[in-house]
Amino acid sequence: MEAPSNPEVDLSSVPPLGALDFTAVSEDYRTLRIIQWSVVQLILALSILAPVFISTLFNNVELSVDFGDRYWRIPLLVQGVVGGFWLVEEWLGFPRRGYVVRERDITYRSGWFSRSTTTIPYSQVQHIELTQGLIARWFGLKHLKLFTAGGSGNLRIAGIEEADAQVLRSILDSRTGKG
Amino acid sequence: MDFIEPKRQHPLGVLILSVQFLWKLGQQAWPMLIGLSFSIGDNFWQNAVIASIASLALTGAYALLYYWRFKYSVEERVLIVEKGILHRERLQVPFERIQTIQLFQGPIQQLFGLTGLRVDTAGSSGSEIKLVAISRAAGEALQDILRNHTSDSNEHGEEHGAIENDDDLAAPTETAGQERSQLVSLSISQLFKVGLSQNHLRNAFASLALISYLIGNQPDALTSWLDGMPAFMATLIGAAMLLLILPGMVLFLMSGVAVSVATAFLRYYDLRSSIGADGLHAEMGLLRRNTFQMPYARIHLTIWRSNWIRRKLGFETLEIRQAQAESGGQGGVRVSLPALEPCHRAVLENVLYPDITDNPVMEVLPVRRLRWLLMVFSALPAGLFWLVFNPLIAAVVSGAWLTFAFWTTAKRYASFRMTVYTDTIVLEKGWFWRQRILLRLAQIQGVEWERHVFLERRSIGHIVFHTAAGARRFTYVLKRQGEMLRDFALNQHHARNSRA
Structure with missing residues (x-):
């Protein structure tokens, strides 16, 4: 019976990933994230305070629900705590965002509180997508998304400068064999 | 038998399709039909007959149009x-995209010697093809055509990663010859054992849910029946309920066992x-009756429970488990054998994962922190006893619970183990x-x-393996x-995928 070739593996000779330098994403992306954060916080705060504005601006409008005078304290406090945590995560997490392109795989690292380092072999990439939102277009940033079979290993590397994104894409295209 | 000319299915397909469509219509529209029968005129039965004939x-x-x-x-x-x-729709499924070929025979197909054929792909959801009625010979011929081309797809480099596995796996099986080796066949008594060892509590709840669903759909009947009763009867019924x-609990458990055995018979x-x-x-x-055929290279996860x-x-x-659709999250095609x-x-692991008979490359156990976390979570319910009982009883009960929790936690903690072989990971x-x-590893x-x-x-951290059939994780591992x-x-x- 012919056994499949199965040489012993020397664990110390396996190339380590931890020793590599990660390429950071564009510094402009931090600004973009902070803008996103501010817009979301503003909308939330306004919607919490909307009844106050309505009752002070239009004295004759009767609100069907009586909110009471200081109803907004607790929701606003909750928003402050959650929003503050989110801001800390954005601020401390940003320097941790980064990617490494190797001969056969790509690795992306992100997150401050919840940290993850994901590696995807090129051989498993089904297709690649470059996207750009409205604000990202002002900053000249692009987001790269790699799709794998089953979808659980999909990877999104956000906030790469357009020129870098094109280079990265052409590297991936040639490596994954999708010319 | 060839399938070059576009063909219709077997004429009896009309019958099967009508039953299927009727079933679907019944599932979705029966409250409306009953409502209509009540509301138009006052002859309920006449309306009901008209409604059923119309549907x-x-x-x-x-079904006839669909068949045609x-x-x-x-x-x-x-x-x-x-x-x-x-x-009009024209679906094209290249053979190399096919994950599973499944033949199925419902009661009608079994009666007339027909078969249905279902082909699953790992593409976007809904990309499956289903023929409901073809003759059994045609079904087997079609299955052979699809299967032969699916399993020798090495030279047509389609699915990355799986290609090399075909090579790896062909070696041990070819030498074993073309004859098939039996895996498992169930006799009636074994079937009973399977049924009796199912989770009865879950099945009992399922049957309870079914009953309450049936009652819940006739709330009017129930309330009008209760309204029509004199007041003292209600107290009597309440007392009877208590008795x-x-x-009731015995009945509940018995129904669970019955459901377990019945489902085991229906499925297996x-x-x-x-x-x-x-x-x-x-x-x-x-x-x-379902017939599955799965090439080894399409098996992405093997789970023993x-x-x-x-x-x-x-x-x-x-x-x-086979590859799941990208957006589906349905877990893909899965087959379970009890x-x-x-x-x-x-036998199976020797064919699928030949390397696990060798010495493992490394063994990984979770760190002790997992044990404390398991302990804390299983001890939490002890707090509830203090809210419900008086302090003496609470102390006794929560003491017993903590002993039990401590004992099971030790057992559970000891059961986590990851064994790494040259090509396979066992969790x-x-x-x-x-x-x-x-x-x-070649398929991750x-x-x-x-x-x-x-x-x-x-x-400390968690390691997650993303596979085409979903992610599997092993938690609380030392970083090193x-x-x-x-x-x-x-x-x-990379070593397994670089030979192409």
């Missing part, structure tokens, strides 16, 4: 289906399975409900090292071990 005629006509416009053919390694009554609790009646050079083959079922009772009987359940014995496991966990997951879609900031300080494991997994993956 019969409607579904019959629809549905044609299938095979052309140059592509399965083609044209269908649609007003909106009924014990027999006359189960026959075998393995051969072309993959895993299994057929089972009473009213609806057993509970304590099953282990006492020497049984394990095998679940096989009542596999240790010898079956050895084991569970003490009462035991689980053993096998995945091949990605590896993730994950931890939150407090774990990072202690150099986890990173070494990740590098090793990637290295082996």
Whole structure:
């Protein structure tokens, strides 16, 4: 019976990933994230305070629900705590965002509180997508998304400068064999 | 038999389709039909008969049209289906995209010697093709055509990663010859054992849900019946309910057992399975008989499950998962086979994962922190006793609970184990409900090292293997071990996928 070739593996000779330098994403992306954060916080705060504005601006409008005078304290406090945590995560997490392109795989690292380092072999990439939102277009940033079979290993590397994104894409295209 | 000319299905397909459509219509529209029967005029039965005749005629006509416009053919390694009554659709499935070919026979198909054929792909959801009625000979011929081209797809480099596995796996099976080796076949008594060792409590709840669903849909009848009763009767009924609790619980458990045995018979009646050079083959079922055919290279996860009772009987359940649709999250195609014995496991694992008979490259156990977390979570309910009982009883009960929790936690913690072989990773966990997951390194879609900031300080993290059939994780691993494991997994993956 012919056994499949199965040489012993020397664990110390396996190339380590931890020793590599990660390429950071564009510094402009931090600004973009902070803008996103501010817009979301503003909308939330306004919607919490909307009844106050309505009752002070239009004295004759009767609100069907009586909110009471200081109803907004607790929701606003909750928003402050959650929003503050989110801001800390954005601020401390940003320097941790980064990617490494190797001969056969790509690795992306992100997150401050919840940290993850994901590696995807090129051989498993089904297709690649470059996207750009409205604000990202002002900053000249692009987001790269790699799709794998089953979808659980999909990877999104956000906030790469357009020129870098094109280079990265052409590297991936040639490596994954999708010319 | 060839399938070059576009063909319709067997004429009896009209009958099967009408039954299917009628069933769907009934499921979705029965409250409306009953409501209409009540509301128009006052002759309920007459309306009901008219409504059923109308829906019969409607579904019959629809089934006829559907049947007439549905044609299938095979052309140059592509399965083609044209269908649609007003909106025409032409589906093309290249053979190399096919994950599973499944033959199925419901009661009508069994009666007339027909078969249905279902083809699953790993593409976007809804990309499956289903023929409901073709003659059994045609079904088997079609299955052969699809299967032969699917399993020898090496030279047509389609699915990355799986290509090399075909090579690897062909070697041991070819030398074993073309004959198939039997895996598991169930006799009636074994079927009873499978039924009796199912989770009765879950099944009992399922039957309870069914009953309450039936009652819940006739709330008017129930309330009007209660309204019509004199007041003292209500008290009597209440008292009777109290007396009924014990027999009710016995009935509840008995119904659970009955449901368990019945579902075991419906699903696994006359189960026959075998393995051969072309993959895993299994057929089972009473009213609806399913036949599966899976090439080895399409198997992305192998999961063995057993509970304590099953282990006492020497049984394990095998679940096989194939690639899932990208957006689906449905877990993809999965087949489960109950009542596999240790010898079956050895045979199957020897074919699928030949390297696990060698010495493992490394063994990874979770750190002690997992034990404390398990302990804390299983001890939490002890707090509830203090809210419910008086202090003396609460102290006794929570003491007993804590002893139990401490004992089971030790057992559970000891059951977590990850064994790494040159090409395979084996994840084991569970003490009462035991689980053993096998995945091949050549097939992983990605590896993730994950931890939150407090774990990072202690150099602990979780390792996640992304496969085409979903992610599997092993938690609370030392960073040094986890990173070494990740590098090793990637290295082996590249080594297995670089020969193309």
